Amino acid sequence: MTCLYCVSEAIVKNGTKTLKTGQVRQGYKCNGCGRRFNEVSGTPMARLRTSAEEIGRAMTSRSEGLGIRATARVFGKSPSSITLWEERLSAHLENWSPSAPAGGSVTLEGDEVYTRVSENLSPQ
Numbered sequence: 001m002t003c004l005y006c007v008s009e010a011i012v013k014n015g016t017k018t019l020k021t022g023q024v025r026q027g028y029k030c031n032g033c034g035r036r037f038n039e040v041s042g043t044p045m046a047r048l049r050t051s052a053e054e055i056g057r058a059m060t061s062r063s064e065g066l067g068i069r070a071t072a073r074v075f076g077k078s079p080s081s082i083t084l085w086e087e088r089l090s091a092h093l094e095n096w097s098p099s100a101p102a103g104g105s106v107t108l109e110g111d112e113v114y115t116r117v118s119e120n121l122s123p124q
């Protein structure tokens, strides 16, 4: 996984937290930017106003080969929104399955999404 903030891969586990529901969330600390986050704050949908369902459909379109701009047009979003969703999801995909029960299978393939994002962005 990568950092929620700086996309660094220098992530270390930083304790766990037990929620009221009894679920245990793994905490993480980024050695790249020093920020801490956990599976809750790292939920891809945490700061997105679009529904998980809509994002899921958009990401499915992307995984089917639709380009970022085309996906943005189809869903009435800006290309930067699509890119943001992909960044969030590629970093946290293993925790993201809005339509599946906890522990269920995830339908998107993170590596594939991440690779396509990289290919579609201009070199830094």
Ligand SMILES: [Zn+2]
Pocket: 003, 004, 005, 006, 007, 008, 030, 031, 032, 033, 034, 035
């Ligand atoms: Zn970081």
